[in-house]
Amino acid sequence: MDKAAVFSFEISARDQRARAGRLSTPHGVIETPAFVPVATRAAIPGLSAEDLKAIGAQVLITNAFHLHLQPGEEVIRAASGLQRFMGWKGPIMIDSGGFQIFSLGEGRKQGLSKVASEYTGEGDRGEHPPAANAKPLVRVDEAGAEFISYRDGSRHRFTPEGVVETGLDLGADLIMPLDECTSPLYSYGETRAAVERTHRWALRSLAAFQRRPAVGQALFGIIQGGDFEDLRRESARFVAGQAFDGLAIGGYLGQSRAHMAQVLKWTIPFLPEYKPRHLLGIGWVEDVLEAVEQGIDLLDCAAPTRLALTGTLLAKREKRFRLRIRNETFRKDLRPVEEDCSCATCRGYSRAYLRHLFMAGEPLGMHLAVRHNLHFMEILMGQIRSAIKDGKLASLIREWGNYPSK
Amino acid sequence: MDKAAVFSFEISARDQRARAGRLSTPHGVIETPAFVPVATRAAIPGLSAEDLKAIGAQVLITNAFHLHLQPGEEVIRAASGLQRFMGWKGPIMIDSGGFQIFSLGEGRKQGLSKVASEYTGEGDRGEHPPAANAKPLVRVDEAGAEFISYRDGSRHRFTPEGVVETGLDLGADLIMPLDECTSPLYSYGETRAAVERTHRWALRSLAAFQRRPAVGQALFGIIQGGDFEDLRRESARFVAGQAFDGLAIGGYLGQSRAHMAQVLKWTIPFLPEYKPRHLLGIGWVEDVLEAVEQGIDLLDCAAPTRLALTGTLLAKREKRFRLRIRNETFRKDLRPVEEDCSCATCRGYSRAYLRHLFMAGEPLGMHLAVRHNLHFMEILMGQIRSAIKDGKLASLIREWGNYPSK
Numbered sequence: 140m141d142k143a144a145v146f147s148f149e150i151s152a153r154d155q156r157a158r159a160g161r162l163s164t165p166h167g168v169i170e171t172p173a174f175v176p177v178a179t180r181a182a183i184p185g186l187s188a189e190d191l192k193a194i195g196a197q198v199l200i201t202n203a204f205h206l207h208l209q210p211g212e213e214v215i216r217a218a219s220g221l222q223r224f225m226g227w228k229g230p231i232m233i234d235s236g237g238f239q240i241f242s243l244g245e246g247r248k249q250g251l252s253k254v255a256s257e258y259t260g261e262g263d264r265g266e267h268p269p270a271a272n273a274k275p276l277v278r279v280d281e282a283g284a285e286f287i288s289y290r291d292g293s294r295h296r297f298t299p300e301g302v303v304e305t306g307l308d309l310g311a312d313l314i315m316p317l318d319e320c321t322s323p324l325y326s327y328g329e330t331r332a333a334v335e336r337t338h339r340w341a342l343r344s345l346a347a348f349q350r351r352p353a354v355g356q357a358l359f360g361i362i363q364g365g366d367f368e369d370l371r372r373e374s375a376r377f378v379a380g381q382a383f384d385g386l387a388i389g390g391y392l393g394q395s396r397a398h399m400a401q402v403l404k405w406t407i408p409f410l411p412e413y414k415p416r417h418l419l420g421i422g423w424v425e426d427v428l429e430a431v432e433q434g435i436d437l438l439d440c441a442a443p444t445r446l447a448l449t450g451t452l453l454a455k456r457e458k459r460f461r462l463r464i465r466n467e468t469f470r471k472d473l474r475p476v477e478e479d480c481s482c483a484t485c486r487g488y489s490r491a492y493l494r495h496l497f498m499a500g501e502p503l504g505m506h507l508a509v510r511h512n513l514h515f516m517e518i519l520m521g522q523i524r525s526a527i528k529d530g531k532l533a534s535l536i537r538e539w540g541n542y543p544s545k
Numbered sequence: 546m547d548k549a550a551v552f553s554f555e556i557s558a559r560d561q562r563a564r565a566g567r568l569s570t571p572h573g574v575i576e577t578p579a580f581v582p583v584a585t586r587a588a589i590p591g592l593s594a595e596d597l598k599a600i601g602a603q604v605l606i607t608n609a610f611h612l613h614l615q616p617g618e619e620v621i622r623a624a625s626g627l628q629r630f631m632g633w634k635g636p637i638m639i640d641s642g643g644f645q646i647f648s649l650g651e652g653r654k655q656g657l658s659k660v661a662s663e664y665t666g667e668g669d670r671g672e673h674p675p676a677a678n679a680k681p682l683v684r685v686d687e688a689g690a691e692f693i694s695y696r697d698g699s700r701h702r703f704t705p706e707g708v709v710e711t712g713l714d715l716g717a718d719l720i721m722p723l724d725e726c727t728s729p730l731y732s733y734g735e736t737r738a739a740v741e742r743t744h745r746w747a748l749r750s751l752a753a754f755q756r757r758p759a760v761g762q763a764l765f766g767i768i769q770g771g772d773f774e775d776l777r778r779e780s781a782r783f784v785a786g787q788a789f790d791g792l793a794i795g796g797y798l799g800q801s802r803a804h805m806a807q808v809l810k811w812t813i814p815f816l817p818e819y820k821p822r823h824l825l826g827i828g829w830v831e832d833v834l835e836a837v838e839q840g841i842d843l844l845d846c847a848a849p850t851r852l853a854l855t856g857t858l859l860a861k862r863e864k865r866f867r868l869r870i871r872n873e874t875f876r877k878d879l880r881p882v883e884e885d886c887s888c889a890t891c892r893g894y895s896r897a898y899l900r901h902l903f904m905a906g907e908p909l910g911m912h913l914a915v916r917h918n919l920h921f922m923e924i925l926m927g928q929i930r931s932a933i934k935d936g937k938l939a940s941l942i943r944e945w946g947n948y949p950s951k
Contacts, residue, residue: 181898182907185591188893210876210901217877218897226893470616471623487594487632491624492587495616501588505908 145355146312146384148415148436152528156407156434159527162415164230164312165355166222167197171415172431172523174422174516175200175232175439180209181225184444185506186513188226193483194510195517198229198313200439203305204236207295208288212305220310232439233311235302237337237361237389238420240277240284241320247273249324279319281336299340300347303358307351315387315419316344318361323391330365337363338377345381357384359417366393368405375409386410387417388435396426403433410434424453424460424519428536431523443516447508450497452476453515455539462490464508469494482514551761552718552790554821554842558934562813562840565933568821570636570718571761572628575603577821578837578929580828580922581638581845585611587621587631590850591912592919594632599889600916601923604635604719606845609711610642613701614694618711626716638845639717641708643724643743643767643795644826646683646690651728653679685725687742705746706753709764713757721793721825722750724767729797736771743769744783751787763790765823772799774811781815792816794841795825802832809839816840830859830866830925834942837929849922853914856903858882859921861945868896870914875900888920 148171150160162169176183176191178199183191191199201221206212218224221231245251250272276287283298299317306314317340319333341360348358360383364370378386388406392399399421410416415436421427422440430438443453446461454462454477462476475485476493484493484507496504526535554577556566568575582589582597584605589597597605607627612618624630627637651657656678682693689704705723712720723746725739747766754764766789770776784792794812798805805827816822821842827833828846836844849859852867860868860883868882881891882899890899890913902910932941 180901180905180907182902182905182909185908185912187889187909187913189889205905209905210897214877214897214901218879218895224895224898224901226898471620473624483593483595489624489630491616491620492630492632495586495620495630496588499586499588499611499615501586502591502908502911503588503593506591506912507593 146357148385148413150412154527154530154532155432157431157523157527157532158434158436159524160415160436162230162436164198164357165310166228166230166312169197169230169437170524171436172520172527173197173437174427174520175417175437176513176516177439177441177444178225178227179205179441181206181215181221183513184448184509185502186509188228190510191227191513192229194514195521196229196513198232198437199225199227200232200234201311202234202236203302204234204239204286204297206233206309207236207297207305208290212309215309220308222310230312231310232313232417232437233306233309233315234419234439235315235317235361236284236286236297237315237318238320239286240279240318241322241390243276243286243289244279245275245322245325248275249322251322251324279336281339283317283340284319299343303344303347304351306358307348307353307356310356312356313385313417314348314356314358315361316341316358318363318389320390321363321365323365323394325365327367327370330367330370334363334370334374337361338374341378341381341383345383349382359383359385359387361387361389361419362406363390365391366398366402368401371402371405372409375406379409379411383414385415385417387419389419392421396423396429399426400429400433403430403435407434422516424539427516427519428523428539431527432532432536443512444509447512448505450493450504450508452493452508453512464490464493464504465497466494476511477515480511480514480518482511484508484511484514552763554791554819556818560933560936560938561838563837563929563933563938564840564842565930566821566842568636568842570604570763572634572636572718573603575636575843576930577842578926578933579603579843580833580926581606581823581843582919582922583845583847583850584631584633585847586615587612587627589919590854590915591908592915594634596916597633597919598635600920601927602635602919604638604843605631605633606638606640607717608640608642609708610640610645610692610703612639612715613642613703613711614696618715621715626714628716636718637716638719638823638843639712639715639721640825640845641721641723641767642690642692642703643721644726645692646685646724647726647728647796649682649692649695650685651681651731654681655728655730657728657730685742687745689723689746690725705749709750709753710757712764713754713759713762716762718762719791719823720754720762720764721767722747722764724769724795726796727769727771729771729800731771733773733776736773737776740769740776740780743767744780747784747787747789751789755788765789765791765793767793767795767825768812769796771797772804772808774807777808777811778815781812785815785817785820789820791821791823791843793823793825798827802829802835805832806835806839809836809841813840828922830945833922833925834929834945837933838938838942849918850915853918854911856899856910856914858899858914859918870896870899870910871903872900882917883921886917886920886924888917890914890917890920
C-alpha cells in the first residue's frame with residue numbers, strides 16, 4: 140500500500156477562515172471538522188465499539204504513555220494493532236505522553252491540577268490530576284523522558300523515536316510525536332528552552348518516521364510555546380516548515396477562551412492550507428465553535444466524557460450547555476435530557492430515571508450519560524460541517540446562544 | 546382488563562419432575578424455566594433495556610425496599626410505573642424487602658455476609674453485605690418491619706399491606722409479599738416463630754391484594770423454614786393452600802447445594818402443579834440445573850452480574866464455570882471468552898482486551914462482562930427449556946460436565 144495513496148486531506152468547502160474537508164486514513168475517512176473522543180487506555184468509559192458507531196464517532200484518540208503501562212505495546216501488537224485489539228474498525232489517533240511530561244512532572248510539583256484541566260490545552264487527556272507539592276514522576280533530558288509508573292513505581296524511558304515507532308507498530312492512523320508540554324508557571328526562558336527541545340525532538344521524530352514504511356499512517360507536528368506570542372509564532376513557523384502530514388497545536392493556551400483564541404490567531408496564519416490542523420485537549424462547546432471558526436479541523440477532549448461520569452449532561456438550552464442531572468428539579472421530570480435529541484439515551488430514558496441512576500450509584504447512569512454527551516458532540520460537529528458548506532457558520536454560532544462575542 | 550384473562554401459567558412439557566411452560570403477564574410472556582436478572586434499584590449494572598432485550602432477558606426483578614429509599618415510589622408512580630420509568634417493556638417482578646429484614650438485622654449483628662451471599666437463598670439480591678457486630682438497621686414486630694435507612698438514617702415502616710400496594714401501584718407483574726427471612730444461626734424456636742409470622746403476613750398480603758383491582762398482576766406466596774424439615778414442610782403446606790397466583794421458596798437453604806436440594810425435596814411435593822414456582826436468590830449454574838430438575842420454573846440471582854463486576858466470566862468449559870479474566874494467562878489470549886458464544890461481547894472482543902479493561906479499571910470491562918454473563922444464563926435456560934421439551938434434561942445435565950452426582 141503506497142502511503143500517499145492512503146493518507147490524504149481535501150478541503151471541500153470554506154466559510155471565512157473555517158474549512159470543511161475529508162481526511163482519508165487507512166481505516167476510513169474522517170469528515171472534518173471532527174471531534175475526537177478520548178480513549179486513553181483503548182476504551183471509552185462504558186461504551187462499546189458498536190455504541191460508538193451508533194453515535195456517529197469517526198475517530199478515537201488513545202495514549203502511548205498509558206498504553207505502554209497497561210496493557211503494554213506487545214499485547215496490542217499480538218492482537219495485530221489497536222483496531223483489532225479494541226474492536227473499533229475506524230481511524231485511531233495516538234497521543235504521545237507529552238502532556239504527561241507536564242502533568243506528572245511540573246504539574247505535580249506545582250499543584251496545577253485545576254489549571255491543567257482547564258486551559259493547558261492538553262489538560263483533559265485522561266491523566267491523574269497532579270497533587271500540590273507532589274514528587275515529580277518524570278525526568279526530562281535531551282534524549283527523552285523517563286517516567287516512574289504510578290502503577291508500580293517501575294521506570295519507563297520514552298524517546299521521540301520510540302514514540303513514533305510505537306504509533307506505527309500499533310497501527311495508529313494519526314500519530315502525535317513526543318513533545319514537552321510546559322507549565323503555565325514556567326518563565327519565558329524555561330518555556331523557550333522547552334520549545335526548542337520540542338523542535339529538536341520533532342526532527343528526530345520525523346527522521347524515525349521516514350525510516351519506516353508507514354502504510355498510510357500520518358505523523359503530526361506539535362506547536363508549543365505556552366502563551367508567549369513570539370514563541371508560538373516561532374514554533375508555528377518551524378513546525379509548519381517540516382514534512383509532517385498534519386499539524387497540531389498543544390500545550391498551555393492561556394487562562395481563558397480569549398487567550399486560547401489569541402494563541403490560535405498567532406499560530407494558524409503560519410500553517411499551510413492543505414494540511415489538517417488538530418487542536419489538542421479542547422472540547423468545551425464554546426471553545427470548539429471558536430476553534431473551527433479560526434480554521435481548526437480536528438479537536439480531542441475528555442471533558443464530554445468526564446462530565447458525563449459525574450452526571451453533567453450536555454444540553455443546548457442550558458447555561459454553559461450543562462444540565463446537572465442530580466439536581467432535585469429533575470426528580471419527576473419525565474422529559475428526555477433534550478427534547479429533540481436523537482440519541483438512544485434521549486429516545487429511551489427520562490431525566491427522572493437518569494437522576495435516579497446517578498443518585499443510586501448505578502453504572503447504567505454513566506453509560507447512558509456518556510452516550511448522550513458524545514452523541515451531542517457529534518451532532519454539534521455535523522451542524523458545524525453543514526454550516527461551513529452552506530457558508531452559514533456565523534449564524535450557527537449565533538444560534539448556539541450564549542457563545543460570547545469576541 | 547380482566548385479571549384472569551391476563552395472568553396465566555401453562556405447562557407445555559414435562560421431563561420427570563421438570564416442567565417447561567409459558568407464564569403470561571400484562572407485559573408479555575415468560576418462557577419457563579426462566580432466569581430473572583436482578584435489577585434491585587431498577588437497573589442492571591451498565592446494561593440498557595435494549596442491551597437486555599438483545600441478550601434475550603425475559604423478566605427482571607426489582608426490590609421494593611431499595612426503590613422506596615431511592616427514588617421513592619412517588620417518582621415511579623409519576624412515570625406511570627416501573628416499565629415506563631426503566632424503559633423496559635417486558636415483565637417485572639418485585640421483591641419485598643424480606644431479605645433485608647435478615648441482612649440489615651440479624652445478618653449485621655451476626656456478621657453473616659459470607660453466609661448471606663452464598664446460601665441464604667435470597668443472599669444475592671443486591672443488599673449491602675452486613676458487617677460483623679454491626680448495629681441492626683431493622684426492627685420487626687407483628688405489624689411489619691421498621692428500617693433505618695443506610696442512606697440518611699431516616700426511618701421507614703414496611704407492612705405486608707404496604708408492600709403489596711407498592712407492587713400494584715408500581716405496575717409490577719409478579720409481586721413478592723413481605724416475609725421474614727431467618728438467620729442461619731437462629732434456633733428452631735426462633736425460626737418457627739418467624740415462619741409463623743411470615744404466614745400471618747402472607748394472609749394479610751393476600752387480603753390486601755384481593756381488595757385492589759390488580760389488572761393481571763400476580764401475587765406469590767413465600768415458603769420459609771430455614772433448613773428445618775418440619776418447618777419447611779409445614780410452610781409449604783400452608784402457603785400452597787392459599788389463593789396465591791404463584792409460589793416462591795425463600796430464606797436460608799442450608800450450607801451447601803446438597804442442603805438446597807434437600808429443602809426443595811421437602812417443599813415441592815406440596816406445591817400444586819398448575820402454579821408457577823420461583824426459587825429466590827439462586828443462580829449458580831449447578832444450582833439452576835438442580836432446581837429445574839426438581840420442578841422450579843423461575844429463579845433470580847445477582848451472582849452472574851456480581852461476578853461480572855469483578856471480572857469473573859461464566860464459561861462452560863472452565864472449572865465451576867468461571868473464568869477469571871484478570872489472570873495473567875489471558876494477557877495475549879486473542880480468543881473470545883467462549884468460542885461458540887453468540888453474545889456481542891464474544892463476537893467483538895478478545896480475552897486479552899477484556900483483561901486489559903479490568904486491569905486498567907475501564908468501565909467498559911464491566912459492561913462487556915455483565916452482557917456476557919447474563920447472555921450465558923439465557924443460553925443455559927434456553928437449553929434447559931429445549932431439553933425438557935425433548936425429554937433430555939438428564940443428558941443436558943451430564944453434558945454440563947462437572948455437575949456433581951446426587
